[in-house]
Amino acid sequence: MSSSIQAYDPEVDAPAHHHPIYDYDSGPPVDRGKFAIWLFLATEVMFFTGLIGSYLVIRMGSPAWPHPKELLAVDITAANTFLLITSSWMMVRALDAIQKGDKGGLVKWLGFTILGGSVFVGVQVYEYTVLIHEGYLPNRDLFWSTFYAMTGFHGIHVCVGVIWLFCVWIGAVRGSYTPQNYVRVELAGLYWHFVDLVWVLLFTIVYLM
Amino acid sequence: MSSSSSSVHPGMGAPGTVRVSHDHHHLGFWRKYIFSTDHKVIGIQFMLTGLVMFLVGGLMAMAIRWQLAWPWTEMPIVGKLLFPETGKVISPEFYTMLFTMHGTIMIFFVIIPLLTGAFGNFLIPLMIGAPDMAFPKLNMIGYWAMVPGIGFAIASFFVEGGGASSGWTAYPPLSTIETAAPGSGQGQTLWLLALTWSGVSSMTGAVNYVTTIVKMRAPGMTLMRMPLTIWSLLIAALLQLFALPVLTAASILQLLDRVVDTGFFTPTNLVVNQFNSEAAGAAAGGQPLLWQHLFWFYSHPAVYIMVVPAMGLASDVIATHARKPIFGYKPMVYSMSAIAGLGFIVWGHHMFASGMNPALGMTFMVSTIMIALPSAVKVFNWLGTLWGSRIHLTTAMLNALGFVAMFIIGGLSGIWMAATPVDIYIHDTYIVVAHFHYVVFGGSVFAIFAGIYHWFPKMFGRMMNETLGKVHFIGSFIFTNGVFYLMHQLGIAGLMRRTADPYDYEAFAHLQPLNQIISICAFCLFTWQIFFVFNFFHSMFWGKRVGRNPWKATTLEWDAPSPPGHGNFDHELAVHCGPYEYASPLVEEDYLMQSRDIGAKPAKA
Amino acid sequence: MRFLATLLFLALLVFGVWSFQAAESFGAWLPPHVSSFGPDIDALFKLILWMVTFFFILTEVVLIYCVWRFSKKDPSKAHFTHGSHKLEMLWTAVPAGLLLVIAFAQMGAWANIRFPSAFPDGEPVAVAWASQFDWRFQYPGADGVLGTMDDFESAHDFVVPAGEPVKFILRSRDVIHSFSVPQFRLKQDAMPGMAIPVWFQVDEDRPGDYELICMELCGWGHYKMAGKVRALPRAEYDAWVADQQAQFMSNGIEE
Known part of the structure; x- marks a missing residue:
């Protein structure tokens, strides 16, 4: 076999100076970044499926489970939930603004979204502080173990989202986005909507059910 | 290659041109290699x-x-x-x-x-x-x-x-x-x-x-x-x-x-070594079984993450060195997809003895047994590929053949573990160890070796030494089977895994000589890898320099220089046919590269 | 190389079949079964063994033949084909049928061993407690009820009557263990937080002492977590229980 292996032949084998142009794009007509974000969101869905599934299994398997209403400030969190949903709507406005070329609108609505997210995190931190002050720590019992795990991981996601949006906002202030080039705004927006959607689910099962 | 190269290399420089593309700045050592x-x-x-x-x-x-x-x-x-x-x-x-x-x-x-x-x-x-x-x-x-x-x-x-x-x-x-x-x-x-x-x-x-x-x-x-x-x-x-x-x-x-x-x-109420974590202030009431479900939900698909790419590598190596198209390309794709899909609903077969609901055990058994089907289809298709082929027994090919031979064993022994009543006896014995080592070592590792021997010329522009490679394969093949095959028998005798010293048990005292044989084979297997390590590093610097397509293979990577420079290809690319057009009657050579346009529809056969 | 490669793969086939054939002679084979689960499980094991052996020989022989026949130096091109729909159907349908047969063959045995309907009626004879790294068995006292003050405990030895179904509760005090007696073809994990009912029946003509092995990693001392199942004829068993109850009562009085 080795005899038939072609020896190195500089005529043919030396790399050419020439560079091909890779302007082709296969697959569905979606931006690469957006495609990757959807994949990433799929992993996030599985992550929260794991968490929520564990929550349900543990709750079903526990002989006694307090009703969340007795222990959690549901009304404050309901308001907080409304705030987060509103911030999602503001994100839609932000994207809409830049699509129409309204750079000022982008800065404004993005700013409101960030504000909404920050207040949400602030309220959650306040909630945690009060609860911890009252002695409800994660090691108290399974109700609190799961409560902190579920809301905590979501909270981390909100924080990441706020930081991400803030980075996009800086770009917006500098005027980096145009009606032709706003994919970064869209990517951050997708993530933000996902985080909000997860919260609606979590709020329902952790606070209401 | 030569027929197409002249037409697709319009910008080629003088012979012996060094590989520096003009639109690229020099990267420092850190940016280039670290x-x-x-x-x-x-x-x-x-x-x-x-x-x-x-x-x-x-x-x-x-x-x-x-x-x-x-x-x-x-x-x-x-x-x-x-x-x-x-x-x-x-x-x-x-x-x-x-x-x-x-x-x-x-x-x-x-x-x-x-x-x-x-x-x-x-x-x-x-x-x-x-x-x-x-x-x-x-x-x-x-x-x-x-x-x-x-x-x-x-x-x-x-x-x-x-x-x-x-x-x-x-x-x-x-x-x-x-x-x-x-x-x-x-x-x-x-x-x-x-x-x-x-x-x-x-x-x-x-x-x-x-x-x-x-x-x-x-x-x-x-x-x-x-x-x-x-x-x-x-x-x-x-x-x-x-x-x-x-x-x-x-x-x-x-x-x-x-x-x-x-x-x-x-x-x-868990008391471990006189220590009660609950009394010490930890929450309790949780479920150890939950971890097993979550863990195996990933770790069973992980087994397929470890073997499906090995199947892919082996398929490419086999087709190239057998000079014949892959038999049943589409069934190969579908069977890999089926393995992956079914892989998500079989995790419970790791838990037949765990106290999981026995009705659930039955459904996991059926899905697990059925996952043997796509694996079998793949084996038959590899054999179909080899039938009527022109095998070149290169080191890469030998390792790929070794992969097929041993994957068969690993796949077949899995059926015992899937069968719930038999698994009651087999669970946590050495037959499980034998099974997954045949899949992951006999299967994946040999496919990795096949892949390394096959793509090494593309990675470093130099051949690995074939003689050393063959010596490495022969020893590895013998000792791998020496190590893992006899574990089947140990497991059938009931010997348990994860045990530092089983010989205190009357039932297992007589198995020590068998374990000694296995261990000696294991030491030999380990030592034998010297041939690979030496070959790998020696060939990296002093191996025989090769051109773009030393194996006369068909896929696109063999169109790029060896090793490819930054940006990979130095000419425009388009694909005109499937990946395994070996022995095609449309061309004189016994291979038709994917990038080669012969101006005709590829032959159907 | 052609000769050597063929020989190598042939050696794997021959060694593979021979070592299963010869395993019994060097003691690496199923230990004789002594419980009611034994015949079923061994029969299913052998059913799969035969099927597996058939496909092992079939596929390896084809592989060896191909290596021998088609690695000859031959300048002509290989047979040009991309596959055969008929063959694909054949080698999908036949294994699918066989695998379904295997799957269905297991169901009866599994149901007979594990389904709640298969469990013998009546109270469990004992609670088997696993802990790092020993076995303890809690038997009901004279009142016949588990979990009362007069329960007595047997350390290390699990004494059961032979020739009749024995039901017991498997529990763990700390980490996961596994109750396994190879001759009984019985294995069940002891899961902390769960009380798992288990049953078996030792053959009437095979009373005796059988090694009880922990089969789930439970810490550094896992390898030495041994116990013993002592299957006694009914009369001896009754005498042993009476004796233990009496001993426990007298101990109680002395204290």
């Missing part, structure tokens, strides 16, 4: 790291084999260095750490990085005709995220209590209660961190691979013209995307149980 964003360099980084970790995990296996052959006897040479405090003897505590870390390292830092990290990175852009990955920086992060993982895994041996010692499956409460095992102190925490980092690495890789394969294929490279290697890597990446996050969630819950005393996996 923090590189070039998929080829990252692939080679994964490969070297994986091979080094292979050595580390292999050394642990040798220690395990020493203990099983001659328990509680002084280890020659290394005993004095490693275990001075126990009189050169492996302690039972250390034995549990050895097999735990052997499994962890081999799975998370050897097989997965070698298959998806090394071959995935190196081959995907080249085989689909792309300049690089979709996200080169993310790709670099993917490699460097694995490094802290390895750091944590190694560091766990040096913390108080030593490395994690609750098996690579880390079943709580053994893994969560600090008093349960010496390694369940800081060692287990580091183990969880190591897993999480390796998860980040796999995840970034998977996002990158899928995006690249979907979005960056060369014109004409339809899905059904992709080489099986690409299909297998795509499927493995999808498995990782959907399964791995669940393990991450589970690991974090276990980490919380350990660090902030939550009680997800800690049942009520």
Whole structure:
């Protein structure tokens, strides 16, 4: 076999100076970044499926489970939930603004979204502080173990989202986005909507059910 | 090649032109070899790291084999260095750490990085005709995220209590209660961190691979013209995307149980070594079985992450060196997809003895037995490929044939484990060890060797030495079977896994000689790898220089220079036919490259 | 190389079949079964063994033949084909049928062993407690009820009557263990937080002492977590229970 292996032949084998142009794009007509974000969101869905599934299994398997209403400030969190949903709507406005070329609108609505997210995190931190002050720590019992795990991981996601949006906002202030080039705004927006959607689910099962 | 090369190299420089493309600045050493964003360099980084970790995990296996052959006897040479405090003897505590870390390292830092990290990175852009990955920086992060993982895994041996010692499956409460095992102190925490980092690495890789394969294929490279290697890597990446996050969630819950005393996996009234974590202020009421479900939801698909790319690599090597198209290309694709799909609903077969609902056990049994079907279809198609072929017995081909021969064994022995009543007896015995080593060592590792021998010329522009390669294969093949085959019989005799010294039991005392034979084979197998290590590094610098397509293969990577420069290809690419047009009647040669336009529709046959 | 490669793969086939054939002679084979589960499980094991052996020989022989026949130096091109729909159907349908047969063959045995309907009626004879790294068995006292003050405990030895179904509750005090007696073809994990009912029946003509092995990693001392199941004829068993109850009562009085 080795005899038939072609020896190195500089005529043919030396790399050419020439560079091909890779302007082709296969697959569905979606931006690469957006495609990757959807994949990433799929992993996030599985992550929260794991968490929520564990929550349900543990709750079903526990002989006694307090009703969340007795222990959690549901009304404050309901308001907080409304705030987060509103911030999602503001994100839609932000994207809409830049699509129409309204750079000022982008800065404004993005700013409101960030504000909404920050207040949400602030309220959650306040909630945690009060609860911890009252002695409800994660090691108290399974109700609190799961409560902190579920809301905590979501909270981390909100924080990441706020930081991400803030980075996009800086770009917006500098005027980096145009009606032709706003994919970064869209990517951050997708993530933000996902985080909000997860919260609606979590709020329902952790606070209401 | 020569017929097409003149027409597609319009910008070729004078003979002997050095490979510096004019639109590229020189990168410094750090940017070029250490923090590189070039998929080829990252692939080679994964490969070297994986091979080094292979050595580390292999050394642990040798220690395990020493203990099983001659328990509680002084280890020659290394005993004095490693275990001075126990009189050169492996302690039972250390034995549990050895097999735990052997499994962890081999799975998370050897097989997965070698298959998806090394071959995935190196081959995907080249085989689909792309300049690089979709996200080169993310790709670099993917490699460097694995490094802290390895750091944590190694560091766990040096913390108080030593490395994690609750098996690579880390079943709580053994893994969560600090008093349960010496390694369940800081060692287990580091183990969880190591897993999480390796998860980040796999995840970034998977996002990158899928995006690249979907979005960056060369014109004409339809899905059904992709080489099986690409299909297998795509499927493995999808498995990782959907399964791995669940393990991450589970690991974090276990980490919380350990660090902030939550009680997800800690049942009520647990007293471990006179220590009641509940009385000490930890939450309880949790379910240890929940961890097993979450863990196996990832770790069973992980088995397919470890074997599906091996199937892809072997398919490409077999077709090339058998000079014949892959028999049943579409059934090959469908069967790999079926393995991946079914892989999500079979995890419960690891838990037949766990106390899981027996009705659930029955459904898991049926799905598990049926997963043998696509595996069987693949084997038949490989044999169909070989039938009527013109086999060139190169080292790569020998390893690929070895893969098929041993994957058959690993696949068939799985049926015992899937059958619930038989599994009651077989569960946690050495037949399980035999089974998964035949899949992962006889299967994946031999496919990795086949892949290395096959693509080495593309990676480094030089051939590996064929004589040394064949010597390496023959010895490895003999000793691999010497090590793992007899484990079937040990398991049938009932010998249990993860046991430092089974010979105190009357039932197993007579099995020691058999274990000694296995251990001697294992030491030989380990030593025999010298031939590979020498060949690998020697050929890297002094191997015979080769051209673009030494194997006369058909797929796109053989169109690029060896090794390909930055940006991979030096001419425009388009794909005109399927990946395995060997022996095509349309051309004079016995291969028709995918990039070659012969102006006719490819022959149907 | 052609000769050598063929020989290598042939050696694997021959060694593979021979070692299963010869395993019994060097003691690495199923230990004789002594419980009611034994015949079923061994028969299913052998059913799969035969099927597996058939496909092992079939596929390896084809592989060896191909290696021998088609690696001859031959300048002509290989047979040009991309596959055969008929063959694909054949080798999908036949294994699918066989695998379904295997799957269905297991169901009866599994149901007879594990389904609640298969469990013998009546109270469990004992609670088997697993803990790092020993076995303890809690028997009901004279009142015949488990969990009362007069329960007595047997350390290490699990004494059961032979020739009749024995039901017991498997529990763990600390980590996961596994109750396994190879001769009984019985294995069940002891899961902390769960009380798992288990049953078996030792053959009437095979009373005796059988090694009880922990089969699930439970810590550094896992390898030495041994116990014993002592299957006694009914009369001896009754005498042993009476004796234990009396001993426990007298101990109680002395204290």
